[in-house]
Amino acid sequence: MTAELGHYALVLALALALVQSTLPIWGSRTGDDALMGTAAPVALAQALFVSASFAALTWAYVTSDFSVSNVYENSHSAKPMIYKISGVWGNHEGSMMLWVLILALFGALVALFGKNLPQTLKANVLAVQAWVATAFLLFILLTSNPFLRYDPAPMEGRDLNPILQDVGLAIHPPLLYLGYVGFSICFAFAVAALIDGRLDAAWARWVRPWALTAWIFLTLGIAMGSYWAYYELGWGGWWFWDPVENASFMPWLIGTALIHSAIVMEKREALKVWTVLLAILAFSLSLLGTFLVRSGVLTSVHSFATDPARGVFILLILVLFIGGSLSLYAWRAPTLKQGGLFAPISREGALVFNNLFLSAACAAVLVGTLYPLALESLTGEKISVGAPFFNSTFVPLMIPVLIAMPFGPLLAWKRGDLLAATQRLLFAIGVAVVVTILIYGFVQGGPVLAPLAVGLAVFVIMGALADIAERAALWRVPLKVSLARVRGLPRSAWGTAVAHIGMGLVILGIVGESAWKTEVVQRMKLGDTVTVGRYALTLDSLFPRNGPNYQEGVARFVVAQDGKTIGTMEAAKRVFTARRMPTTEAALLTHGFSQLYVAPGETITESAIDVRIYDKPLVLWIWLGCVVMVIGGGLSLSDRRFRVGAPRTSRARKGALQPAE
Template sequence: MIAETGHFALVLAFAVALLQTVLPQIGAYRQDARLMAVGVPAAQAQFLLVLLSFAALTAAFVTSDFSVYAVAQHSHSAKPLLYKITGVWGNHEGSMLLWILILSVFGAAVATFGRDLPDSLRARVLSVQALIGVAFLAFLLFTSNPFTRLDPAPIDGGGLNPLLQDPALAFHPPFLYMGYVGFSMAFSFAVAALLEGKVDPGWARWVRPWTLAAWMALTLGIAMGSWWAYYELGWGGWWFWDPVENASLMPWLVGTALLHSAIVVEKRGALKSWTILLAIFAFSLSLIGTFLVRSGVLTSVHAFATDPERGLVILFILAFFIGGALTLYAWRAPQLKGGGLFAPVSRESALVLNNLFLAAATVAVFVGTLYPLGLDALTGEKISVGPPFFNMTFVPIVLPLLLLVPLGPLLAWKRSDIYPVLQRLFVAAGLAILTIIAVAAFYSEGPWLAPIGLGLAAWLVFGAFSDIAYRVKAFKAPARESLRRMRHLPRAVWGSTLAHAGVGIMVAGIVGISAWRVESVAAMTTGEVLEVGGYEIMLATVGAYEGPNFRAEKAEFIAMKNGREIARLRPEKRVYPVQNMPTTEAAIYTAWVSDLYVVLGDRRGENEWTVRAYVNPLVPWIWIGSVIMVLGGAVSLSDRRYRLGIPFARRKAPVAAEGTAS
């Protein structure tokens, strides 16, 4: 009965989503308050029904109910409880249900906390959000029902892909989906604004927190996926330019541009049409990512389905929303009034440049990702687009963007003078130059561009805090005055500073592993020593053991530096009997400024194994920087202006509000 309850809840959610799509939209058109008000309880009811359905599927996985097809295909009685739970979204049907659950969470959140929105705008936003829900609920019910029964039920299940049985990847999809689906709110606000024919600073204040929340989740999801690939796949790298990796990067880039563009709409009333377009494209690229992993066009551990028919349905959904939104944009965008003018040297201009570079970078990734797939589909010719292409296209676009990042926050709105801004960045520039000189002296044998890369990282970090130093009058005012100013700085300023500094720290990590990585491969017997990057690692023992649902060979290495033991590393090579699939569990010793990374390879003889060892300088900083970026976003999101949007009092007194705004 649990599965049937979940299925029935999905059917009811579909019916409620239909009502939520139609009635509030009619109400907004007729200015009928009663019909517009239907959107709020409908969105809340849709969330509760989808949550009930998701809970039912989770119960089926936890209790190993193999009469449910999804459980039989993707779970096993011997799996640890954690992976029984995460197996709910480790498959196509369950992951789509999670996708819809998160969609309903965002809709219910706007319904519950968006009481200060204009009634017609809120009604239209909830209607568009429900329309997305209708499409994907229909897709789930008619093509990918997660509650399909098996008769007779198998004794045991097929198990979850062993590569997915990992804590980092277990929680990677929910965060990734929160990012993907979170951009649906920006999309819904954009379409609602086009229907209303109005984009104003109040609209931007409401779009920014939802976009920021989605951006934070997507940043964390991408970072967790990168970390998983680093230690689980045994290759010692952090990014491979895999098409599915790129599918997550593209909406992140556009979402970053949207965050900055919305600031201009809020502060100056400019870039309205462009911001609407970015909101449409951010979610559109999320839909493209959904299509890639479910259409069968990719063979990847990231892919949830290989059914072209279901992929075709998603393609129709994608075409409907992207094509419909762009058609509406072409019709209504010319009616949006432009904002104030600004000089070539101003904060607005800096944010426009930021958007142009991010858009160009997105196009580079888009072409490199989809061109091989399109060529294969049209001609059958298979080509590979890998790191060399992206290094020659993406990197040259991003570098000038990073150089300009510290300048933006220091520029004034409307018109600014570049020379005072450069003076405020004098200390940051000096520290960046000192970094270049020091690194070049330490690594005198090259590569020669690496010191410049670390200098750029220093420029980003110190440049970010230059804005804080200028605002608090550091070293110019008394210390007590500077501290007082620091306490009263808006949280959004601290958040922006942390996010930009996090980018700098991440850049340092990327430069370190790219420039100075050391690798050593050898066939070793117990007692032998392998030297790699100033470390000596001795293979002490190799033994077998049985895990809960796998068999493993586990080695123990003694890591030494300058003759002194610093760590014991225990890499594993596992085999999961149900799928007859091997996995690699790397062992990593982190010294915060570098990683010693050891992988146990195949057995070559009675007492000999292939061993690969890497020293990856600064690589932990990639994920430290990512976490700092997310922390910066969280600090900004805690700013009262983000949480409140348009104060309720202003809605109650429109005349006063207009007077205040003027």
């Protein structure tokens, strides 16, 4: 009965989405306040019914109701509870339910917290959001119904894909979807602004918190997915330039550009056309990622769908929303009134520079991701575009961004002084140069350019600190006054500095792991010792062990440094009972911000094992840096001006959509 109630709630949610997608926008066209007023309560009701439907599916998993086909295909009675719950979104149908749930909840948040929005704009935003919801609700009900029944019900389920039975994969999809779907609000604001005729600094003020929120969750989702792949798949890497990885990285790049572009629009009412385009592209790339993962065109652990009908349906959604929004943009963009002017050397100019290179980097990733698919569909020829292409195109485009990053906050609005900004960064430049020289002098091996990359990362970090020091007038006024200034800085200033520091830490981790890691591949017998870097690993024992729904062979290693034992590591090959699928459980030992990493081979016998052992310097900075960036985003999001709402548009600026002069 619960499954039927969940299905019925989903149908009611679709009916409400249809109402929400039509009545408010009709009211905005006719000036009918009553029709526009339906948007918020209907959005809340839609979120309620979608939540009820998702709760019904979750309950079927929790109670192991194998009469529901989705539960039978992806669960097992012996599975730990956390993986029963994560199994809800560990499959195609459930992941689409999670997508729609987050979409509905974001719409409800706009309805609840959008009280300072103009009524017409709010109605249009919620209507556009409902268009997206309608499309995905139809997709679920017509092609991906999670509530189908078996009669009679099977006694036991097939279990969840074993490599998805991990805490990282329990957390990763919700975080990623909060980022993906969060950009739908920016998309709705962009389309609503083009329809409504309101595009000014206030619009940017309304959009930026949603863009920041989506960016924060997407950053966390990408970082969590990267760390999961690093320790769970047993290959020892943290990024593979896999098309599915790229699918989440592209909206992150455009989302980063959107956040910076919205700042210019908010401060100077400039870059209106560009900011609206970025808002459309960020969600368009999220939809593209959904198509790549859910259509079956890619083979990946993330790719659940293989039914061509689903792929065609999602492709139609792409054409409708991406094509429709870009067509509307092409029609309305030429009529947008230009905003404030600024010199190339200015804070606005630095942010435009940032935007151009981020967009170019995203384009390089997009070409590398889609070209093999396009070539195969046109000629049948299969090729792979891997790390060499992306490293040779993406990395050079990001170097100018990193070099310019410390300069931007130190330049004045409208017209800046590059020489003065450079003088304020002399200490940061000096520290970066000293660090580079020290690495060249004392660190052996590695690529010749690696010390320069470390110096660049240090420059980014010290440049962010220089910005705070400059705002506090450090060394120019008494220390007490500087501390008072630091305490009085807006949280957005702290957020910018902290996020930039986080980026510098990520670069440090990438360079350290890529340039100076040590790798040993060897067959070890009991009692054998292998030296990796400064550490000696001895194979201490090999033994079997049973889990709740799996058996595993475990290899225990004793780790010593300078003859002194510093810890033990347990690597395993695990086989899950229901599916008989093996997984690799790598062993990690953290020392400082570095890690020892042991991945077992295909088989573990009673006396020997094949192992791949790494010493990875500074590798943890990759994910800790992401966390620091998220903290920076959170500080910016908590800034007071986002709580007091957007400023009212002056009468002189009220008509934002006028023919360009």
